[in-house]
Amino acid sequence: MKFTIKMWRQEGPEIPGSFVEYSIDNVLPEMSFLEMLDNLNEEIIGRGEEPVAFDSDCREGICGMCGLVINGMAHGPKRACTTCELRMREFPDGAVITVEPFRAKGFPVIKDLVVDRGAFDRIIAAGGYVSVNTGSAPDGNAIPISKDIAEKAMDAAACIGCGACVAACPNASASLFTSAKISQLALLPQGHAERKQRALRMVEQMDREVFGNCSNHAECEAACPKSISIDNIARMRREYMKAMR
């Protein structure tokens, strides 16, 4: 397969970037998007130019490092899929593909397609943990938790913190991420002791990081590689309102 890539190039944080067009040939349909970029980088290096900087680590959809906006969609056109798992067969042969970094004030560009997602770490540090001693691993059924609740907590805990929710949100809101992290703990007994301060502090930190407000567009859920539901955002708001009193 053959593609034209309109690639965002930006030398550094405060340096204005622009699109550069590259053509790439001999792409196999089963290649991942990142393998295609690797091959392109080989060619770029061969020409003695600076390769395109992008993030990745596990390349199997579990670490949350990768993340590009491809044709205007975070992680590309396929739902429930990370950029590293996206295959080139999703694109028609000869297509022009636009590649941009996640764009948000809270995610400043470091270089080319690499952004600083440290804001997410600071939101977690503000309250996304259980600091009371919960003892050693309890017996299998010592703490009864219904299947329904366990499933909801697990679904929220599937968040890999990639930031696609922020990238896809028309408002650049971090509500889906923050709400998933609040939910996974608020749903389980171990998280109950600190649920009020957790909700207040994590929302406060989210606001401090200059993310936008949530207008309930639900585009985050569509972009999330783990299909995390905006029901978590509803839960975050309930948790927050309970904590306000």
Added chain:
Amino acid sequence: MNQNKPLRSTVGKKVIMAVSGIFLMLFLIVHLGGNLTMFAGSDLFNSYAHHLEGLGPLLWVAEAGLLAIFLFHVISAFQVVAEKKRARTDRYAVTASKGGPSKVTAASKSMIYTGIILLLFIPAHIWMFKFNGGEPHPVTEVHGTEMKDLYASVAEAFANPVVAFGYAAVMFLLGMHLRHGFWSSLQSLGAMAPKCSPLIYTVGFIFALLLAGGFLVLPLYFYFTQIGGAA
């Protein structure tokens, strides 16, 4: 920071938006109910309005409350938009929705624009009907009581095609505002269980259709029944 002022947080602002939006929707339901009495003839509508005015101070308190709620809604609306602008200063060259669970629609994307149109429309609307454009109201008699003939004012206003179709257009935009707003307000309050979320989104569509539709037919009804001068 906002731990002491939780209503100033993003979540808090959306609670204000939602609560004020819900009160405005409740008001619109009552308002529409009143308007629809026009289909039952001028006497019923005029006496309804007359009774309402007869409430005196009670009505003023209600009006002041409504104004305050309205202002809360508008101020929070501009804050939400300002936050959004601040949160993404570098725009995407290409944007597209991934579909599926996404609720990005023309309605959701244009909330501030439909809102601003309503913001401009509402004072003009109040001036036009509550104050009859600054003229003294025509007077009529219903069952021996003298009262304002608001029905005549409305009929006269909507005989003008610009007014009638202008109103209808604004009511269509109100429908768009509510198409996203109804569902959104419940989601903002966290009053949403996973199972009923799709149902409520559909109910929101029907609600918007009925409410805006109800307001929309009146100007058209008056215009089309009066073509050629027949009242």
